[in-house]
Amino acid sequence: MDLSIFGYQFMQNAVLAGLLGGVACSLIGVFVVTMNLSFIGVAIAHAAFAGALCGAWLGFSPQAGAFIFSLVAAAVIGPLADRGEFNPDTPIGVIFSVTMGLGFLFMGLMPGPKTQALELLWGSILTVTDRDLALLALVAAVVLATVVLFFKEIQALMFNREIALAAGIPATLIFYGLLFLTGATVTATLRSIGGLLIFNLILNPAAAAYQLTYNLRYLFLLAALFGVMASWLGLLVSYLFDLPSGATIVVISAGMFVLATLFSPKRRVKQWQPAACDASKGE
């Protein structure tokens, strides 16, 4: 196996992007998985994609467009999820489809070749620039700092947002902070992984880790490990077999989820739980 390609600057950038993107996405994924925000997260990711295309169409930075759109999406979707009076699936579904439609509308409106638009759609980890890397590093650092600094609040929100609020935790503020951070992470990884695929890298490593541990600290660590592994393995496999990198990363992360589910100790617990409970409850 000839791995001399990893000596080149563009490949080293890709490896670094895989590390930073893998960590940021999978840590965000833990919030998404534990707080049941999968659908909300997908909607925010697609809003970011539409925003990036809007930026590309109007001639300003796709990242700025993605960031603005994802923040707006989080601000609109957040109250729907927070109200708790009705199932927010329908309004979120509408937002999801609207942002998707807008994305393709902006793409259609763009004059000339659509190379940049397609890159935003599928991602191109091999062409990330130093500027992309700087943004990724910033977002990954903010996500990591959030996990460390607000660990106990995240733990409470993850358990139950109403209970967290009732216990005197600024749950609403932290919840919106996490939604905005989701938007920021999608924005930073859009170019390398792609707007259509990014949410898989957010969801899959965290969902895989969720199958394997009852400890939230380990869950964050495992998710980050899986995220980086999926990124690096995907990069290697895509290079070796000449496959699209973003799609390969996503397929590998999905494979990890399937494996984790198959070998999950939590599945075994479910099987023996009724008998064990009979013995321990005594009610």
Added chain:
Amino acid sequence: MDPQALPAETTVIKLEDAVVSYREDVALRGVSLAVSQGELVAIMGPNGAGKTTLLTLINGLGRLLRGKVYVLGHSFTNGYPHGLRRRIGYVPQTQSIDPRTPLSVREVVMIGRYGRLGLFRRPTSADWRVADRVLELVGMRHLAARPVGHLSGGEQQRVAIARALAQEPEILLLDEPTASLDRRARVEILELVARIHRARRLTTLMVTHERAAAMRVCDRVVLMKEGRIWAQGEPEKVLQENVLHRLYGGRNGVGC
């Protein structure tokens, strides 16, 4: 009981003509109520009477449309006073917990202390001692390390009460703490609530359908119907068969 007649210094909760509305439904239609320090009050009534809304008004999870609320020296009409929630323990209605939830019983109980701790501060060994003490109190110390999603309904209710107590609250709000439990667990939980109420000198409001328990352990019963207080007073006087028959419109929905 006339709310105005209570000595001001012992009144820890007072609602004046409180109106709460969710979209097109009016949940509370001008409720006035005063609760003194140390009282254990049962709130009873048919579904949709506004019992849960009454509790959430006190801890600021519900939003007041009109009227006034007074809790632990804070008076508010809109906007909940900062820091007040930390002084009020809340046990909401039973919610199903994912068996895979990555939290142990002990960690869930510690959540009760996070509001008091504030941002950027980790629980100290003293906080963990409080968590262990309340777990002991509710008889759950032996399951402290177990994933919280693996507990039975009755055990989860005990943990929910322990979490609220870990807050070291002055007021305890319980919303149907015995819902969906079997008879023995219902009796145990209600006796636990009464014991803790007395031992910790709390002011407790409990939504319940347990008539016999309300008779035995509560100082006062508030009956609600259609967003209003329908009757209130001492349990023996209020919880009469004919009164309940009229309250529930012919079907007595309370447990004995």
